Amino acid sequence: QVQLVESGGGLVQAGGSLRLSCVVSGIIFSGNVMGWYRQAPGKQRELVAGLSSGGRTDYASFVKGRFTISRDNAKNTVYLQMNSLKPEDTAVYYCRVRRTSLNWDYWGQGTQVTVSS
Helix, strand or coil, X not given: CCEEEEECCEEEECCCCEEEEEEEECCCCCCCEEEEEEECCCCCCEEEEEECCCCXXXXXXXXXXXXXXXEXXXXXXXXXXXXXXXXXXXXXXXXXXXXXXHCEEEECCCEEEEEEC
């Protein structure tokens, strides 16, 4: 059974930091495309940061310079370090794992991030 379990969300003041974690089990971790997405109330889910199997990163313009995505293959975990948080970063954050060659596309259950002004 494939599981993606996010953690690390919470309430933080503007300017603060949080680190989200996503532990993946049930599939081979290395070689996948990893991503963090978010969805605010009344808005569509959007890509925040992506990490290719080769280590290339990609960030949405609204988080560039503030957020960092990384992975630890030994721990089957992908991280999202979020610094200089803003109230508009408030959303549910989701982890995603993909490997198109194997038709894999899995999502976590989400973790709430709330940034107060």
